[in-house]
Amino acid sequence: MIAPDYFREQVTLTTPNLRLEPLGPQHFDGSWAALHDPETRRLTGTHATFTEEQVRSWLASRADAHDRADWAIIRLSDDAYVGEVVLSDLDPHTESMSFRISLGGASVFGKGYGSEATKAVVDYGLQVVGLHRISLEVVDYNTRAQRVYEKVGFHTEGLLREAWFWDGEWSDVVVMAVVAGH
Incomplete structure (x- = not known):
């Protein structure tokens, strides 16, 4: 069993x-920009609009969330914020978590940042944290993300038919997971 507060001391991965x-709060500008990027919103299904105070409050609360890990993705060459990656919904008994990643717009798409961050977090979750299973959901039209997940070891487990509604159209959601040792 994994301790329910495993992420009390969240590490930095390189x-x-x-x-x-x-x-945390120091990532406000990048988070705020990503929340207003139309393509990022479409790929993450972000319908809600957030106030500056809501975003600042959320970022400030991350240090006290010990059952999950929220990372800012920072490009080493210039310390630019390129997105965020998250392990959440810790189930200590089944040693499982959910995975989510969001890149901050078209200027950082297609450069390998998503692949690199995903691999680092999945490896950390399985090899260091000791997770047995990491799962995710991705909209069917986000084939670029699906290829990244497959490269890292995720397998398709199912399809949630017409579970995603965006711009007046329904889309399916693909359920994927990676399991330790497989």
């Missing part, structure tokens, strides 16, 4: 091009 550091 990859060849990125630093994944605990998400």
Whole structure:
């Protein structure tokens, strides 16, 4: 069993091009910009609009969320915020969590940042935290993300038919997971 407060001391992860550091108030500008990027909103299904105070409050609360890990994705070459990546919904008994990633707009798409951050977090979750299973949901038209997840070891488990509504159209949601040792 994994301790329910495992992420009390959240670590920073480093990859060849990125630093994944605990998400906090210092990431407001990047988070705010991502929340207003139309393509990022479409790919993450973000219908809600947030006030500046709501975003600042959310970022400030991350340090006290010990059952999850929220990382800002920072490009090493210039310390730019390129997105966020999250392990959430810890179930200590089944040693499982959910995965989510959001990149901050078209200027950072297609550069490998999503692949690099995803691999780092999945490896950390399975090899260091000791998770047995990490799952995610992705809209069917986000094939770029699906390819990244498959490269990292996720397998499609199912389809939630017409579970995503965006701009007046229904789309399916693909359920994927990676399991330790498989």
